Amino acid sequence: MKKILALLALSAFLGGCATAQSPVTGLLYSNVKAPLTATQAGEKPQRVGRASVRSILGILATGDASIATAARNGGIREITYVDYESQNFFGVLAEYTVVVYGN
Numbered sequence: 001m002k003k004i005l006a007l008l009a010l011s012a013f014l015g016g017c018a019t020a021q022s023p024v025t026g027l028l029y030s031n032v033k034a035p036l037t038a039t040q041a042g043e044k045p046q047r048v049g050r051a052s053v054r055s056i057l058g059i060l061a062t063g064d065a066s067i068a069t070a071a072r073n074g075g076i077r078e079i080t081y082v083d084y085e086s087q088n089f090f091g092v093l094a095e096y097t098v099v100v101y102g103n
Contacts, residue, residue: 030088036098038081045081045101049074052097065098076102 051070053063067082079102087095 028090030086032086034084034086036082036084039079041078041080041102043078043080043103046103047074047076047101049076049100049102050097051100052095055094057092058094065096067098067100070098070100071102074100074102076100078103 049070049072051063051065051067051073053061053065055061067079070082071077071079079100081101083099083101085095085097085099087093
């Protein structure tokens with residue numbers, strides 16, 4: 001019984017708490033892409049911009065994943081649609097990226 005409790009405590013300690021928004025979760029690893037929003041812009045998007053935030057152990061988090069920053073990074077003035085990408089590795093490292101498509 002002591003070994004099981006020690007294993008559970010070790011798993012909780014090493015598991016971390018870093019998470020990122022995702023429509024589904026994976027226990028050890030997740031890498032998910034999903035839609036965020038769309039507009040009625042008629043033209044096919046020619047440019048892509050990205051903006052990311054990262055978290056380590058759920059203790060430290062940094063970045064700017066705003067739509068405005070992603071559009072600026074891609075040189076986009078008219079947004080067609082926005083997706084997001086989410087990665088999580090065992091609760092230790094997490095990354096959330098906003099991907100903007102437009103012209």
